[in-house]
Amino acid sequence: MPGREQRGAQYFQEFTGYLAGLQESGDIDSFEVVILEPHGGDLNGFCLLRGDSEKISAVQRSDEYIAHITRGSLLLEGLGAIRGITGERVTEWMGLFGEVISNL
Numbered sequence: 001m002p003g004r005e006q007r008g009a010q011y012f013q014e015f016t017g018y019l020a021g022l023q024e025s026g027d028i029d030s031f032e033v034v035i036l037e038p039h040g041g042d043l044n045g046f047c048l049l050r051g052d053s054e055k056i057s058a059v060q061r062s063d064e065y066i067a068h069i070t071r072g073s074l075l076l077e078g079l080g081a082i083r084g085i086t087g088e089r090v091t092e093w094m095g096l097f098g099e100v101i102s103n104l
Contacts, residue, residue, distance in 0.1 A: 004074075004075050007075055008075040008076055011071060011072060011075050015047075015072065016031075016033060016047075019031040019049070022049075022059060026055075027051070027055055027058070028050065028051035028055065028059065029050045029051040029052070030050045030051070031047055031048065031049045032048045032050075033046075033047050033048075034048060042077075042078050043078070048084075050086070056083075060081070069081055
């Protein structure tokens with residue numbers, strides 16, 4: 001957010017420390033921070049969390065996670081949190097997608 005850049009940068013350090021703690025405790029398998037080059041869009045970067053779907057759901061329901069997302073949304077423009085599919089599950093989801101469109 002304009003005027004909150006310094007605090008946003010500090011918060012980034014706090015949040016990555018939180019993610020490292022989740023990894024250490026086994027609540028997530030790993031995380032990766034991705035910073036995007038300027039491209040004219042509104043997505044500047046993201047944190048990719050990897051792990052068991054049920055464990056990630058539990059993290060997202062926790063008070064600590066909700067507090068982090070709330071704080072981040074007050075410091076960063078366009079903050080969002082969304083689930084995604086990677087690895088072998090992509091093939092499964094695409095198979096389901098194919099079934100759905102073939103039944104239209």
